[in-house]
Amino acid sequence: MPSPISPAELLIAIHQLDLTKCDVKSVIAASSLCFAERDIYKPEVLAVVMQQLMELNPLPTLFMRTVLQSLSLYPQLIGFVMNIMQRLIVKQVWKQKKVWEGFIKCCQKTMPQSFHVLLQLPPPQLKEVFTLAPDLQVPLREHVGMLTPGQRDHIPPSIMAVIEMGHGPQYMYDMSTSTIRVMEPH
Numbered sequence: 001m002p003s004p005i006s007p008a009e010l011l012i013a014i015h016q017l018d019l020t021k022c023d024v025k026s027v028i029a030a031s032s033l034c035f036a037e038r039d040i041y042k043p044e045v046l047a048v049v050m051q052q053l054m055e056l057n058p059l060p061t062l063f064m065r066t067v068l069q070s071l072s073l074y075p076q077l078i079g080f081v082m083n084i085m086q087r088l089i090v091k092q093v094w095k096q097k098k099v100w101e102g103f104i105k106c107c108q109k110t111m112p113q114s115f116h117v118l119l120q121l122p123p124p125q126l127k128e129v130f131t132l133a134p135d136l137q138v139p140l141r142e143h144v145g146m147l148t149p150g151q152r153d154h155i156p157p158s159i160m161a162v163i164e165m166g167h168g169p170q171y172m173y174d175m176s177t178s179t180i181r182v183m184e185p186h
Helices: 007-015 024-036 043-054 063-073 075-090 097-109 123-132 134-146 157-164
Strands: 170-174 179-183
Touching: 007 024, 007 043, 007 063, 024 063, 043 063, 043 075, 063 075, 063 097, 075 097, 097 123, 097 134, 123 134, 123 157, 134 157
Parallel strands: none
Antiparallel strands: 170 179
């Protein structure tokens, strides 16, 4: 007998439970039971779930947890997840604290693929990323340093300024020689 609800619909419904009325640990346990059924929750099912959850406003609190769990089970979803991350910027993900924290964690776990996503953030949000996840700044700076001059030309100066600032050595990019050099403190 066919199930009255599809696997994707079940996981989406779990995400839509009201966390003010449900114990968060129970909701996480319920979604974990779904993920444990790997023969049912295959990459294509999880992609449908993430795609449909993206359409919700506000985004479910546990959305990024599901994205990270999907990626951990199925690393081949990385391209799909990077697309989701780009769309989250358009949705101003930083306005939802828990989802924003998950977004940053996902950026950390998906380096270097997440670098092009980070470069699309507005300067204040990129600065906040570096505050909450300082381990992202130097690798991103190094990544930008390895881009061709033509690729770097597409990065707004306001973003370059955020990438180059920080608590530690300051870096200056010399466009004439295509090199990054350490600036001596004054």
